[in-house]
Amino acid sequence: MTTQQRLLGELIAECVAVFIIILLGDSVAAMYTLYDPSPYKTAYWGVCIVWGLGVTIAIYVTGAVSGTHANPAVTLALATFRGFSWAKVVPYWVAQVTGGFLGAAVVYALFSPVIDHYALAHGMDRLHDGAAAGVFFTHPGEFVTPMHAFLVEIILTGLLVFGIFAITCEHNTMAPQANSGALIIGLLVAAIGASAGYLDAWAINPARDFGPRLFCYLAGWGPQALPSPGNYWWVPIMGPICGGLLGAGLYRSLIQPFMPRAVLTDSSTKTPV
Structure with a gap:
């Protein structure tokens, strides 16, 4: 296999990974939002588990090809x-956002009649009221400003990447063995959502938010998606970017140097994450 073929496979894998996450995650968001009574309104942990399982499944499907960054x-x-x-880096980003876009398109194909009924029943429309936009992309919760959501995204993504680095560290003798790391990473995503998801819908992944947001911009939501009320669109991009670097840096400086046989560099690019 040539270098170009290998890269193509990695990009396809990254696209597929985010596609799986959005297909399952936005679908459970649709189940939570669009139905009354919702099967999840009194069982929010179920929403979190589905997002986490989406990540786990994506890792099992694509991890051997690209490492499943998916973020x-x-x-x-x-x-x-x-x-x-x-x-x-940039090719992976493009593939990840493309996966988010395609995942949102399939979720829309599944739920479009229900979205239309929801908008009609609530006297809303996409363009002016952002009807059902929360199915696809994130927004601040009650009492949360965009700048506070930016802080939330930094902290939550920092926790995510800190945990991923710990789970995949080759020197961490307490890390999950064999292929069980994928399940633990999925549970980490679920735990983050269960503990703080109502603050801003816990994007913790620029591709998870921007890919579906771009699709919705083209599918009739227009300015409700981009730039979105309060010009919010940049928060789920820059917050996770900053938080990921912070979480990785903290793991590198606070924990990794004290691991058995710890080293300051890890040249692996295939670690499932």
Whole structure:
């Protein structure tokens, strides 16, 4: 296999990984939002578990090909701290956002009649009221300003990447063994959502938010998606980017040096994340 063929496979894998996450995650968001009574309104943990399982399944499907970054913040953190090729960073980002876009398109194909009924029943429309936009992309919760959501995204993504670096650290003798790390990473995503998801819908992944947001912009939501009320669109991009670097840096400086046989660099670019 040539270098170009290998890169193509990695990009396809990254696209597929985010596609799986959005297909399952936005679908459970639709189940939560569009139905009354909702099967999840009194069982929010179920929503979190589905998002987490989406991540787990994506890793099992694509991890052997690309390492399943499935998140631009993770890709940047790996390039900064674990030797992932800088030349691949932007192509990985494009593939990840494309996966989010395609996943949202399929969720829309599944739920479009229900979305239309929801808008009609609530006297809303997409363009002016953003009807059902929360199915696809994130927004601040009650009493949360965009700048506070930016802080939330930094902290939550920092926790995510800190945990990923710990789970995948080759020197961590307490890390999950064999292929069980994918399940633990999925549970980490679920735990973050269960503990703080109502603050801003816990994007913690620029591709998870921007890919579906771009689709919705083209599918009739227009300015409700981009730039969105309060010009919010940049928060789920820059917050996770900053948080991912922070979480990785904290793991590198606070925990990794004290691991058995710890080293300051890790050249692996295939660690499942």
